[in-house]
Amino acid sequence: MLTRKIIATAAALCVPLTITLQAEAQERNICVFDIIGTAGDQYNIMRDYATAASAHGYKLNLKVYTDESIAAEDLKASQCDAAVLTGIRGRQFNNFTGSLDSIGAVPNYDALRTVIQVISSGNDKITPHLKQGSFEVLGVGPMGAAYLFVKDRAINNVNALAGKSIAVMSYDEAQGKMASRVGMSPVMSDITNFAGRFNNNSVDICFAPVLAYSALELYKGMQPNGGIIEYTLGQLTMQVIAREGKFTQEFAGWSRKYFADTVFDQAMRVIDTAQKEVDSKWWITVSDEDRVRYDEMMRDARIELTNQGIYSKEMMSLLRNIRCRMDLARAECSDSREVANR
Amino acid sequence: MKLSKSIRLSGLLILVSSVISGCTVVYKGTGDVLVSFSKAEMVPHLMTYRDIGMACATGESLTPLLMSFGEVGSKPDKLAPLVFVSAATCSEQKALDAELRYLRAMKRGDVTEAQDARSEQKAHAEQAARRLYEAYRRTVMVYGEPIDGSCPRLRSDFDELVWMVGLIAGVQSLLNDATAETAVGIPRDVAAKVERGAACLDNEKWWGVPQGTRAAVWNILPMLAPEGADAWAELEKSTRLGFKKGVRLASALYVISAYGVDDQVQIRKGIREFAANNSKLNKEYALLDAIAGELILGVSHRMWADATGQRTPFRGLGTFWDDAPKNSSAIDIDDLL
Numbered sequence: 071m072l073t074r075k076i077i078a079t080a081a082a083l084c085v086p087l088t089i090t091l092q093a094e095a096q097e098r099n100i101c102v103f104d105i106i107g108t109a110g111d112q113y114n115i116m117r118d119y120a121t122a123a124s125a126h127g128y129k130l131n132l133k134v135y136t137d138e139s140i141a142a143e144d145l146k147a148s149q150c151d152a153a154v155l156t157g158i159r160g161r162q163f164n165n166f167t168g169s170l171d172s173i174g175a176v177p178n179y180d181a182l183r184t185v186i187q188v189i190s191s192g193n194d195k196i197t198p199h200l201k202q203g204s205f206e207v208l209g210v211g212p213m214g215a216a217y218l219f220v221k222d223r224a225i226n227n228v229n230a231l232a233g234k235s236i237a238v239m240s241y242d243e244a245q246g247k248m249a250s251r252v253g254m255s256p257v258m259s260d261i262t263n264f265a266g267r268f269n270n271n272s273v274d275i276c277f278a279p280v281l282a283y284s285a286l287e288l289y290k291g292m293q294p295n296g297g298i299i300e301y302t303l304g305q306l307t308m309q310v311i312a313r314e315g316k317f318t319q320e321f322a323g324w325s326r327k328y329f330a331d332t333v334f335d336q337a338m339r340v341i342d343t344a345q346k347e348v349d350s351k352w353w354i355t356v357s358d359e360d361r362v363r364y365d366e367m368m369r370d371a372r373i374e375l376t377n378q379g380i381y382s383k384e385m386m387s388l389l390r391n392i393r394c395r396m397d398l399a400r401a402e403c404s405d406s407r408e409v410a411n412r
Numbered sequence: 413m414k415l416s417k418s419i420r421l422s423g424l425l426i427l428v429s430s431v432i433s434g435c436t437v438v439y440k441g442t443g444d445v446l447v448s449f450s451k452a453e454m455v456p457h458l459m460t461y462r463d464i465g466m467a468c469a470t471g472e473s474l475t476p477l478l479m480s481f482g483e484v485g486s487k488p489d490k491l492a493p494l495v496f497v498s499a500a501t502c503s504e505q506k507a508l509d510a511e512l513r514y515l516r517a518m519k520r521g522d523v524t525e526a527q528d529a530r531s532e533q534k535a536h537a538e539q540a541a542r543r544l545y546e547a548y549r550r551t552v553m554v555y556g557e558p559i560d561g562s563c564p565r566l567r568s569d570f571d572e573l574v575w576m577v578g579l580i581a582g583v584q585s586l587l588n589d590a591t592a593e594t595a596v597g598i599p600r601d602v603a604a605k606v607e608r609g610a611a612c613l614d615n616e617k618w619w620g621v622p623q624g625t626r627a628a629v630w631n632i633l634p635m636l637a638p639e640g641a642d643a644w645a646e647l648e649k650s651t652r653l654g655f656k657k658g659v660r661l662a663s664a665l666y667v668i669s670a671y672g673v674d675d676q677v678q679i680r681k682g683i684r685e686f687a688a689n690n691s692k693l694n695k696e697y698a699l700l701d702a703i704a705g706e707l708i709l710g711v712s713h714r715m716w717a718d719a720t721g722q723r724t725p726f727r728g729l730g731t732f733w734d735d736a737p738k739n740s741s742a743i744d745i746d747d748l749l
Contacts, residue, residue: 095521106590106632106672107631107632107672107673107674108671108672108673108674109587109590109591109632109672110590111590111593114590114591114593117530118527118530121514121518121523121526121527121530122523122527124518124521124523124526125523133674134672134673134674136673261635262634262635263635265635266635281600284601285600285601285603285604285633286604286633286635287601287604336593339593339594339595340593340594343594343597344594344600346597347597347599347600
């Protein structure tokens with residue numbers, strides 16, 4: 071009898087509680103950049119994110135954008151409360167996480183996982199960097215490592231790069247500068263034409279994520295004697311960037327954790343599949359000696375770009391410390407050129 | 413004694429081997445008859461059905477039987493793409509049902525149910541991707557990979573039909589695999605290959621589907637579009653051709669493309685036009701038109717469920733929840749009283 075009363079009371083209490091929870095769900099619009107549209111990987115991940123978010127008080131309406139620049143503009147124009155963009159495009163909203171895609175700074179996926187965990191840690195020294203101006207970063211996930219695809223295997227060291235043409239993304243200042251630095255001629259391109267230029271021989275080299283290899287048939291451009299230089303030039307990331315005040319701090323913390331704990335593995339499964347598609351014959355191995363030279367060269371370039379204000383000093387310092395934590399033998403670990411002043 | 417024993421043993425061996433080889437001959441003969449019967453009679457017959465459930469059941473139940481004759485020397489290869497696609501309609505239907513359950517759960521704020529439904533949707537999408545990719549793989553196994561500037565030898569209408577169905581299966585398999593977090597690992601260059609392969613078919617003869625397929629791929633990968641190509645204009649033209657010929661498969665490509673980029677105006681236009689053009693349908697290829705109808709109904713169901721929590725009302729394809737009510741011309745009620 072007593073039990074029945076308790077259940078009845080609990081039920082009576084629960085009903086209004088459920089109604090209140092639903093009534094309080096805040097609606098927010100998220101603009102999701104996915105080049106494939108609603109059938110793409112990023113949109114698929116965001117659907118699961120939106121589902122999980124509804125248990126945290128937000129009803130997220132996803133709107134897909136196949137053109138990233140329009141998604142970024144709509145975020146600026148307050149058409150979206152948050153947008154999912156690549157780190158490179160997101161750099162204009164937050165150059166701390168926007169510097170994750172910096173050249174040669176994240177050599178492998180373990181290092182990427184570590185930095186994403188640090189970002190989601192809620193640590194007082196990190197969280198303030200996630201808010202800049204009117205925007206806040208709500209999560210970072212991997213989109214795959216990027217490499218140099220070359221038409222000729224003889225282009226296997228820095229000296230051979232000089233004089234060659236390379237398709238670079240016009241909206242990433244760093245790519246053009248880096249290319250010029252090593253004597254290459256950058257050819258300003260966008261996502262719709264860089265692969266065509268490589269495949270029809272208008273450029274000697276292109277810089278692309280592993281996800282593009284098969285979808286854009288980059289192997290055609292590598293025929294018969296090209297390859298992919300096995301040196302991680304950068305990590306592409308997807309980032310959720312929200313307008314300030316549109317989400318509670320509790321939610322922002324949960325969201326970043328969700329990206330580190332759930333999205334990372336989900337996205338890595340897709341990246342692994344893409345990586346496996348690459349025929350092993352294309353990989354051009356880099357000698358240890360050259361690897362060290364590349365590391366140094368990338369570091370010099372990063373320092374220069376950081377001094378020019380393109381990359382964030384704090385992120386460069388964090389990434390240097392992560393690299394050295396994983397491999398203390400790296401040359402850079404004996405000095406502190408990229409370590410921010412404390 | 414010894415001699416007679418060895419004679420008996422040899423006799424037994426001869427008997428067993430002749431039974432075995434006899435079986436193989438019988439099996440192959442049966443297989444050849446079944447395969448050629450299926451190509452000549454069953455497929456054209458099934459094509460006249462509008463019953464997708466029957467196509468799904470046929471695909472699921474007959475595929476292993478028909479394909480097993482490949483083991484004894486029969487050649488069910490050209491049949492394979494068609495039966496695997498038929499079997500995939502079952503998985504796609506289950507994936508859609510799970511997705512609708514997900515949308516309903518989200519609508520009422522039941523996160524656990526929604527997450528469970530998403531997992532179910534992904535599992536069915538994976539199965540659909542496997543079946544559809546098998547259809548594509550077998551197509552290119554028989555006719556060769558689509559390559560630049562060259563087309564396979566398609567000797568008959570049946571060959572052309574198989575080529576077309578196999579190519580569409582390739583794109584559909586990629587889309588399903590993306591939902592399933594690339595669990596199958598379908599090579600992503602399938603989209604570009606399909607785009608090339610579709611150009612080998614006569615657009616007029618196949619109800620606008622070849623050009624519609626190419627344009628649908630351009631919408632996903634704009635870098636594959638020839639210079640100056642207008643994907644939407646091509647889809648529009650193909651859709652019209654489909655309406656004229658009575659097989660509205662290109663219309664489904666139009667709606668799915670619009671859904672892919674979340675273009676509400678185009679989606680609604682595509683669905684309304686599909687629903688409005690339902691007379692003078694081609695009887696010979698009724699099944700393909702019915703499959704197009706199911707694909708479009710699936711998009712409509714998702715939109716309805718997302719907005720209202722329920723699927724498209726029965727016989728309500730082409731209508732939307734926020735349509736203005738149909739009023740007869742302005743009537744002053746007072747005049748009637």
